[in-house]
Each structure stands twice: as C-alpha cells, then as structure tokens.
Amino acid sequence: MHSLVSFVYLFPLLLILSTTNIINAISNDVFPELVFAQSLEPSKLASQGNINNDDYNDVKIAILTFDDGVKGQIDYAKPILDKYGFPATFSVICNNVSQSGYMNWNETRQLQDDGYDIASHTMNHDNLEEMSFEQAKYEISESKKCLLNNGIKDVKIFTYPKNGGSEDPKIIDEVSNHYEIARTGTEPLTFLDCSYSSANSNNNDQLTSLQNKVSCTFEREQDKYTIEGWSHDAERKDFGYKDEELLKRFIDVVNSQSEYNENGVIKAIPVIIYHDINQTSGYYETSVDLFEKEMKYLKENGFKIMRLLDLI
Numbered sequence: 592m593h594s595l596v597s598f599v600y601l602f603p604l605l606l607i608l609s610t611t612n613i614i615n616a617i618s619n620d621v622f623p624e625l626v627f628a629q630s631l632e633p634s635k636l637a638s639q640g641n642i643n644n645d646d647y648n649d650v651k652i653a654i655l656t657f658d659d660g661v662k663g664q665i666d667y668a669k670p671i672l673d674k675y676g677f678p679a680t681f682s683v684i685c686n687n688v689s690q691s692g693y694m695n696w697n698e699t700r701q702l703q704d705d706g707y708d709i710a711s712h713t714m715n716h717d718n719l720e721e722m723s724f725e726q727a728k729y730e731i732s733e734s735k736k737c738l739l740n741n742g743i744k745d746v747k748i749f750t751y752p753k754n755g756g757s758e759d760p761k762i763i764d765e766v767s768n769h770y771e772i773a774r775t776g777t778e779p780l781t782f783l784d785c786s787y788s789s790a791n792s793n794n795n796d797q798l799t800s801l802q803n804k805v806s807c808t809f810e811r812e813q814d815k816y817t818i819e820g821w822s823h824d825a826e827r828k829d830f831g832y833k834d835e836e837l838l839k840r841f842i843d844v845v846n847s848q849s850e851y852n853e854n855g856v857i858k859a860i861p862v863i864i865y866h867d868i869n870q871t872s873g874y875y876e877t878s879v880d881l882f883e884k885e886m887k888y889l890k891e892n893g894f895k896i897m898r899l900l901d902l903i
C-alpha cells in the first residue's frame with residue numbers, strides 16, 4: 592500500500608503557489624486550504640488493474656454548481672447538461688422557491704429526480720456574517736428542514752450566500768452540524784488536501800477513488816466546509832467581459848489546474864458557480880450561447896465532470 596504513495600511536502604508547494612495569486616486561497620491562518628499533498632503514481636496503479644497510464648496523465652476535472660434556484664437554470668442549463676451527461680449541484684433559497692423568476696418545487700424535485708444534487712442556500716439569501724449567530728443558525732438549519740419538507744431527499748450540501756460566514760469558525764461548525772460538505776467562493780481553483788486518505792484507506796479504495804473521482808480527501812473536518820468556487824458571473828459583472836472574452840477566461844480557468852495536477856494526481860479543481868442562464872434577466876447571468884460553448888469545450892477536451900459530493 593505504501594509503495595503506491597509518495598509525498599509532496601508543503602514547503603515546495605507553497606513556493607510554487609506563492610508566485611501566483613492563488614496564494615490568497617491558502618493564506619488564511621485559521622483554515623488553510625492545503626496542508627500537504629500526497630500523490631499516487633499512475634505507473635504503479637496501472638499495473639494493479641484496469642487503469643491505463645494515458646487515462647491519468649492528462650486528466651482534467653471540473654465541478655459545476657448553480658446558485659439561487661433561478662428559473663433559467665431548468666429552462667436553459669438543464670437541457671444542455673442533460674445533452675452532455677454532466678452532473679451538477681443546484682443551490683436553492685427556500686423562501687424564494689416559486690417566486691417570480693425562480694424555480695418552483697415541482698421543478699426543483701424534477702432536477703433531483705433526473706439525478707442532479709440539490710443544496711441548501713439558506714432561507715433568505717442574507718449574508719450570515721451580517722446577522723446574529725442565532726439568526727444564522729436558523730438560516731442554516733431551517734433551510735435543510737424546508738428542503739426535506741418539500742420532497743428533497745438528501746440535503747447534504749450547503750452553499751454560503753454571498754460567501755458570508757465561510758471564514759467564521761462558529762458558522763462553519765454550525766454548518767457541519769447539518770451538512771456533509773459546503774461551498775463558498777470565490778477562487779479559480781479549490782485545492783485538495785491529500786494527507787487523510789493515505790492513512791485511512793486500503794488499496795482498493797484508492798483505486799476506486801481514482802477511477803471515479805480524485806485521489807484525495809480532506810484531512811480536517813472543517814476543510815470540507817470551505818470549498819472554494821469560482822463565480823463565473825461575478826467576473827463578468829466585475830470586468831465587463833463580453834461572451835467571447837469570458838469564454839477565453841473560462842478556458843484559462845478550467846485549464847489552470849494543469850499547473851498542479853501533474854502525472855494524473857488531482858490536487859486542484861475548478862468548481863464553477865453559475866447563476867441565471869438567460870440572455871435578458873439583468874441578473875448574475877450567463878447567456879445560453881456562452882453556456883453551451885463552455886459545456887461543449889469541456890466535453891470536447893475530455894474533462895471529467897465530478898459532483899461536489901464526490902469530494903467526500
């Protein structure tokens with residue numbers, strides 16, 4: 592088992608990261624995103640069974656998430672996701688369901704029935720840092736009950752509205768009392784901590800995890816609750832990108848993992864956040880045409896699309 596594992600220590604990795612703005616993602620003293628990484632050697636894995644070296648030398652991963660439960664997601668994004676067979680997570684604001692411009696419960700359940708994951712995005716989409724802790728606890732816990740009461744079967748994922756609270760240990764702890772994983776934003780890549788799996792899984796688990804997802808898990812419980820997403824639509828608003836400029840930026844972001852994922856070892860993943868998929872809503876949005884082009888790019892370039900839940 593240990594012959595499969597080699598270690599890449601924190602210090603040289605930090606040296607690499609410090610040359611990029613991604614250092615921001617790991618500079619948090621309380622919950623650094625990455626402690627150190629373990630690598631699995633594809634050549635040895637290939638000798639164990641069905642894994643072909645070539646499958647992992649250039650593996651690229653992406654995770655797709657859709658926030659706020661807006662109507663354009665089921666009307667325009669879902670048919671494209673269905674066409675390409677890509678999994679995704681849809682985050683729902685409980686009190687906004689069935690409001691104008693938002694999906695209703697039937698549509699939300701339809702997403703679930705068709706294999707997509709439904710996440711809690713609180714009751715009211717307020718910033719959890721800008722309310723009392725009691726109120727934050729209500730937003731976190733009540734929204735899970737609300738989803739369950741409306742026929743959503745597994746509510747394991749939480750997403751922080753406006754990224755608020757994901758650096759507050761008390762709020763993270765409360766989220767961990769109710770959910771198994773949580774995503775915040777916004778960085779182009781989320782970095783995995785690969786130390787835990789080396790000590791806690793057997794050889795078969797390692798092979799299965801490489802075939803189906805990534806080779807790493809989280810060393811510390813709280814790391815599962817601060818997964819970084821990249822807000823595609825916020826960048827469009829912030830930088831005024833036209834579709835062709837944002838497509839170029841998208842391609843840069845999804846390929847930036849190659850700097851870290853060498854020899855088939857996945858240490859960094861883009862977790863993309865979309866909001867409305869519509870041409871005209873005036874909201875945080877992506878045009879249908881651009882969304883189609885981005886999904887087509889992922890398909891044609893061999894990206895493997897994971898679920899958020901594959902990270903745990």
Ligand SMILES: [Zn+2]
Pocket residue numbers: 658659712716751752753
């Ligand atoms: Zn939101």
